[in-house]
Amino acid sequence: MSTTEDNSKKTIKGISSLDYKQADDIGKRIAGIIKAGNKLLIAGNGGSAADAQHFAGELVCKFLKDRKGIPAIALNTNTSVLTAWSNDVSFDSVFARQIEALGKKGDIFLGITTSGNSRNIIEAFKKCREMGIITILLEGRNKGEAEKLADIVMRVNLDETPRIQECHIFIIHNLCQIIEEELS
Numbered sequence: 001m002s003t004t005e006d007n008s009k010k011t012i013k014g015i016s017s018l019d020y021k022q023a024d025d026i027g028k029r030i031a032g033i034i035k036a037g038n039k040l041l042i043a044g045n046g047g048s049a050a051d052a053q054h055f056a057g058e059l060v061c062k063f064l065k066d067r068k069g070i071p072a073i074a075l076n077t078n079t080s081v082l083t084a085w086s087n088d089v090s091f092d093s094v095f096a097r098q099i100e101a102l103g104k105k106g107d108i109f110l111g112i113t114t115s116g117n118s119r120n121i122i123e124a125f126k127k128c129r130e131m132g133i134i135t136i137l138l139e140g141r142n143k144g145e146a147e148k149l150a151d152i153v154m155r156v157n158l159d160e161t162p163r164i165q166e167c168h169i170f171i172i173h174n175l176c177q178i179i180e181e182e183l184s
Contacts, residue, residue: 007162007163010158010160010163011158011163011166011167013157013158014156014157014158014163014164014166014167015167015170017156017157018154018156018157018167018170018171019154022152022154023154023171023174023175023178024178026136026152026154026175027174027175027177027178027179027182028178028182029108029134029152030108030110030136030175030179031178031179031182031183032182033106033107033108033134034070034071034179034183035182035183036106037106038071038104038106038107038108039071039072039073039103039107039108040056040059040070040071040072040073040107040108040109040110041072041073041075041098041099041102041103041107041108041109041110041133042055042056042072042073042074042075042109042110042111042112043074043075043076043095043098043109043110043111043112043120043121043124044076044111044112044113044118044121045076045113045118045120045121047161047162047165048112048113048114048118048138048165048168049074049076049077051112051165051168051169051172052074052075052076052110052112053074053076053077054169054172055072055074055110055172055175055176056072056073056074056077057074058172058173058176059071059072059176059179059180060072062180063173063176063177063180064177064180065180065184067180067183067184068183070179070180070183073102075094075095075098075099075102075124076095078098081094081097081098082094085097091119091120092119092120092123093120093123094120095111095120095121095123095124095127096120096123096124096126096127099124099127099128099131099133100127100131103127103128103131103133104131104133105131105132105133106132106133107133107134108133108134108135108136109124109125109128109133109134109135109136110135110136110137110138111124111125111135111136111137111138111146111150112137112138112139112168113137113138113139113144113146114139114140114161114164114165114168115139115140115142115144115161116137116139116140116142116143116144116145116146116147117144117145117146118144118146121137121146122145122146122149125137125146125149125150126149129149134151134152135149135150135151135152136150136151136152136153136154137150137152137153137154138154138156138168138171139153139154139155139156139164140155140156140158140159140161140164141155141156141157141158141159141164142159143155154171156168156171
């Protein structure tokens with residue numbers, strides 16, 4: 001079996017083992033929060049940062065339908081904030097600080113970490129809990145510390161970061177479609 005075929009089978013296994021009802025419920029929950037006048041905050045590191053940015057872009061611009069923009073902010077995209085806070089204070093609290101500045105009670109935060117142990121996602125969840133912001137975690141199989149702080153956990157039953165991230169973008173695209181349908 002080729003590496004490509006083996007990797008494809010792993011990703012398909014991960015996608016096949018997802019809790020699809022949970023994904024639908026998460027999409028509807030996010031849409032309900034948006035309908036109530038609140039926003040979606042998203043963050044991740046590395047490839048998960050790219051996924052967070054991708055998610056926000058699909059919602060603010062469009063996924064499948066021409067429609068009004070949906071309020072979503074990827075917290076990992078403002079390099080001035082990221083570098084200033086990380087340099088002057090700590091990278092561990094870079095998302096928590098932005099949640100403090102941009103979030104409000106009733107908003108929702110989606111943290112993406114394949115390990116479930118990204119310090120800045122954990123600190124963001126703590127800040128959300130203080131502020132009354134609902135939290136969703138996208139992670140891999142290994143139950144990380146972030147899971148203890150998240151209101152909702154969507155786990156991909158895989159261990160390899162690239163395969164987990166492939167499943168995360170599958171989840172994100174489905175969330176976009178559900179949110180768009182619910183808000184149309």
